[in-house]
Amino acid sequence: MLAGDPAKRISFNRCIRNGDLVIVYERHDSMKAVTVAEGSVLQNRFGVFKYSDWIGKPFGSKVFSNKGGFVYLLAPTPELWTLVLSHRTQILYIADISFVVMYLEIVPGCLVLESGTGSGSLTTSLARAVAPAGHVHTFDFHEQRAASARDDFQRTGLSNLVRVGVRDIQGQGFPDDFAGLADAVFLDLPQPWLAIPSAAKMLKQDGTLCSFSPCIEQVQRSCETLRTSFTDIRTFEVLLRTYEVGEGKMERLQENGKGSNGSLPCKRRQCSDGGYVLSSNISSVVAKPCGEARGHTGYLTFARLKCLS
Numbered sequence: 195m196l197a198g199d200p201a202k203r204i205s206f207n208r209c210i211r212n213g214d215l216v217i218v219y220e221r222h223d224s225m226k227a228v229t230v231a232e233g234s235v236l237q238n239r240f241g242v243f244k245y246s247d248w249i250g251k252p253f254g255s256k257v258f259s260n261k262g263g264f265v266y267l268l269a270p271t272p273e274l275w276t277l278v279l280s281h282r283t284q285i286l287y288i289a290d291i292s293f294v295v296m297y298l299e300i301v302p303g304c305l306v307l308e309s310g311t312g313s314g315s316l317t318t319s320l321a322r323a324v325a326p327a328g329h330v331h332t333f334d335f336h337e338q339r340a341a342s343a344r345d346d347f348q349r350t351g352l353s354n355l356v357r358v359g360v361r362d363i364q365g366q367g368f369p370d371d372f373a374g375l376a377d378a379v380f381l382d383l384p385q386p387w388l389a390i391p392s393a394a395k396m397l398k399q400d401g402t403l404c405s406f407s408p409c410i411e412q413v414q415r416s417c418e419t420l421r422t423s424f425t426d427i428r429t430f431e432v433l434l435r436t437y438e439v440g441e442g443k444m445e446r447l448q449e450n451g452k453g454s455n456g457s458l459p460c461k462r463r464q465c466s467d468g469g470y471v472l473s474s475n476i477s478s479v480v481a482k483p484c485g486e487a488r489g490h491t492g493y494l495t496f497a498r499l500k501c502l503s
């Protein structure tokens with residue numbers, strides 16, 4: 195994504211270099227992150243791919259194996275990284291992540307505190323949002339998870355935007371060095387209410403906080419604690435519905451110009467599965483909700499630090 199120079203987004207015109215991280219796309223549900231190593235190969239069910247064939251090709255290229263099989267070479271954007279990263283914990287996905295970045299008002303230059311780091315899924319997008327001059331300080335009390343996240347940020351070229359600390363944030367709070375400096379704090383912890391007083395201490399005036407919790411009981415307890423120092427407290431559940439839109443079967447009209455059920459062919463018709471059919475004499479475009487929609491992930495509670503005066 196940001197390999198080499200974290201200040202620059204990878205442009206789709208940018209060509210693949212030796213050492214780049216590339217997302218190898220087989221199908222929408224089969225992708226893998228690999229590091230290009232000249233002189234070596236990638237072997238999968240489609241055959242053997244020589245990395246040297248990839249070097250100099252733009253991201254997005256289709257490349258062929260020795261057997262004529264093919265894959266696409268995609269740039270490791272945070273969106274794709276979230277889909278391929280190693281899931282060491284539950285992670286945040288694109289719908290929640292987008293909402294978090296928007297509602298926490300994270301822009302380039304922000305200083306953001308986060309706990310726990312987990313698999314670093316959210317951290318990756320936070321880093322992109324604060325680049326090039328901002329910083330994300332993320333904490334997890336699990337040493338191995340923190341170390342793996344550090345390795346990942348190195349691999350994705352984010353290590354100069356993110357620092358990973360090992361610390362029990364529920365027990366000790368965030369380090370005092372950040373008091374009054376954070377633009378935003380994000381919590382994904384089992385008992386977030388224990389970390390809220392420390393989060394309040396870390397935030398700049400008007401700073402924003404978000405807490406992600408899978409259960410509504412955690413939300414209720416957090417909101418109770420938030421009321422002491424925060425205002426504008428709001429909780430959301432983000433549900434994303436993806437649609438498949440493509441060519442569909444045409445309805446054959448009868449001689450009287452009506453459809454098979456006797457109805458006049460309408461331009462836009464809702465089907466029983468919630469999808470829509472747009473029909474004309476020549477073609478039909480079918481739009482239907484994707485069957486793989488993710489259900490409940492968790493609740494996002496946002497709040498703004500109260501003004502002192």
Ligand SMILES: C[S@@+](CC[C@H](N)C(=O)[O-])C[C@H]1O[C@@H](n2cnc3c(N)ncnc32)[C@H](O)[C@@H]1O
Pocket residue numbers: 283284285286309310311312313314315316317333334335336339361362363364365382383384
């Ligand atoms: C669900 S994961 C976070 C996932 C992360 N938001 C992501 O998108 O990849 C929760 C993390 O919180 C960490 N954690 C739990 N209690 C903690 C505490 N008291 N202090 C710091 N980290 C803690 C766990 O080790 C775990 O890695």
